Amino acid sequence: MHGTTDTEAILRGVLDQWKAGVDHHEPQRVASLFTEDATFQGLHPYSVGRQGVADYYASQPLGMAVEYRLLESRRLSDDILLGYLSVDFSFTDRPTLSLNLGVVVQRSRDEWLIGHYQVSRLD
Numbered sequence: 562m563h564g565t566t567d568t569e570a571i572l573r574g575v576l577d578q579w580k581a582g583v584d585h586h587e588p589q590r591v592a593s594l595f596t597e598d599a600t601f602q603g604l605h606p607y608s609v610g611r612q613g614v615a616d617y618y619a620s621q622p623l624g625m626a627v628e629y630r631l632l633e634s635r636r637l638s639d640d641i642l643l644g645y646l647s648v649d650f651s652f653t654d655r656p657t658l659s660l661n662l663g664v665v666v667q668r669s670r671d672e673w674l675i676g677h678y679q680v681s682r683l684d
Contacts, residue, residue, distance in 0.1 A: 568636045572644045575666050575673050576629055584626045588618035595675045596667065602679040604660075614678075624653035629662070640668040641676075648680070659683055 575594060582591035592615035601607060601614050608617065633645040646662040665677035 568634045568642055569631060571673055572631060572634055572642055572664075572666060575675060576631070576644070576646070576664075579675070580627050580629065583618065583621075586618075586621070586623055586625070588615040591615070591618045595678070596669060599675055600677045600679075604680060604682075622652060622654070626651050637665075642666045642673070 579591060579594050582588075582594065592611040595601065595611050595614050597611060598609060599611065599614065600609055601617065603617050605617065608614065628649045628651070630647045631644060632647055633643075635643040637643055642665070644662075644664045644666065646664070648660050648662045650658045650660070652658075660680045660682060663677070663679050663681075664675050666673050667676045668674075
C-alpha cells in the first residue's frame with residue numbers, strides 16, 4: 562500500500578517538470594511528459610497524443626509561466642494516480658488566468674507520464 566505522501570511526491574515530480582517546460586517555453590519538453598496516446602484538453606479543442614500537446618504549448622505566448630497548487634491526490638492503482646490542481650497561468654501582457662486542472666498520471670516502464678489532462682475555468 563502506498564501512502565498519500567508517496568502519491569503527492571510522484572505527482573509533484575511530474576508537475577514540476579511540466580511547469581519547467583511551460584515556464585521556459587519548451588513545447589517538446591512538455592509533450593515528452595505525456596503518454597503517446599494522452600488525451601489533452603486545454604482551453605482549445607482537445608487532442609490525442611504528444612504532437613497535439615506540443616502544438617498547444619507552441620502556440621502559447623512567450624513569457625507565459627505557471628504556478629500550481631495540488632488540491633487533491635488519489636492513487637487509483639499501483640500504476641495510476643489522479644491529481645486535482647489549482648493553476649495560475651501568468652502572462653507578460655494580460656491578467657493571470659486561473660483554472661482548475663485534473664490529471665491522470667500513469668507509470669510507463671520506469672517513468673510516470675500524464676495520460677489525461679483537462680482544464681476548466683473557475684467561472
